[in-house]
Amino acid sequence: MKILAIDTSNQAMSIAVLENEKILGELTTNIKRNHSESLMPAIDGLMNDLKIEIQEIDRVVAAKGPGSYTGLRIGVTTAKTLAWTLQKELVGVSSLKVLAANATSPDRYIIPVMDARRGNIYTGMYRFIDGKLTAVESDTHISAEKWAEYLSKKDGEFLLIGEDQQKHIETFKSQLNHRVSSAVPYQHLPRASVLGILGLSSEVEEVHTFTPDYLKLAEAEENWRKEHPDLVGESYVEKI
Numbered sequence: 001m002k003i004l005a006i007d008t009s010n011q012a013m014s015i016a017v018l019e020n021e022k023i024l025g026e027l028t029t030n031i032k033r034n035h036s037e038s039l040m041p042a043i044d045g046l047m048n049d050l051k052i053e054i055q056e057i058d059r060v061v062a063a064k065g066p067g068s069y070t071g072l073r074i075g076v077t078t079a080k081t082l083a084w085t086l087q088k089e090l091v092g093v094s095s096l097k098v099l100a101a102n103a104t105s106p107d108r109y110i111i112p113v114m115d116a117r118r119g120n121i122y123t124g125m126y127r128f129i130d131g132k133l134t135a136v137e138s139d140t141h142i143s144a145e146k147w148a149e150y151l152s153k154k155d156g157e158f159l160l161i162g163e164d165q166q167k168h169i170e171t172f173k174s175q176l177n178h179r180v181s182s183a184v185p186y187q188h189l190p191r192a193s194v195l196g197i198l199g200l201s202s203e204v205e206e207v208h209t210f211t212p213d214y215l216k217l218a219e220a221e222e223n224w225r226k227e228h229p230d231l232v233g234e235s236y237v238e239k240i
Helices: 035-050 069-086 095-100 144-152 163-167 169-179 192-200 219-227
Strands: 002-007 013-019 022-029 059-063 089-093 109-115 120-129 132-143 158-161 180-182
Touching: 002 035, 002 069, 002 192, 013 035, 013 192, 022 035, 022 192, 035 069, 059 069, 059 192, 069 089, 089 095, 089 192, 095 109, 095 120, 095 132, 095 192, 109 144, 109 163, 120 144, 132 144, 144 169, 158 169, 163 169, 169 180
Parallel strands: 002 059, 059 089, 109 158, 158 180
Antiparallel strands: 002 013, 013 022, 109 120, 120 132
16 A cells, blocks of 8 residues: 655644555655645655656545644645545544654653643643553643643653653653653654554545544634634533
């Protein structure tokens, strides 16, 4: 099975082409650019370098969030368009799980961290169980302080992963002390090759109904809901 994997959920953009678990090619950039302008040329360039026609792809795998609203829309829309026009399978994988899968620590809880502004983060809790990366806690949007306090009540050690963890590491250290550490620098960036391998065993999505997992409403929508409570069927509630 040939896979095209796409991750534009944050500043970094990563694409990869795999044949089952074999990585045929991968491109990752970590500069502040408009993914809408760079994604398709990057895909075209990688496919040309590999001398693979886009029609040869069997499955498109997208990082489905959480992350940047704009970045997620670009990646997911591109993935959906390719899957629909080429009549290929579409799979979505948590952007936080992609980060967590970079770690190689079977004895620690893996805590992916993405900054969500105003002291908040997108995060979760993962661990390798019998060699398989498993979500111990569901992905969530929460303040870094509350999450650190929550983790402090659990036994064990914790590994923070993701470029944004550096913005919040002191908050975690204040609660967890020596029980928390950061992954090595090269593990902090999401890799589309990792996304593609995770997508091999993920459930195929229905293209038309596939949407990003934002975990949090956009600020404009939150403000609208506050101003129109009578029109809101169900309000957003944080996990903790």
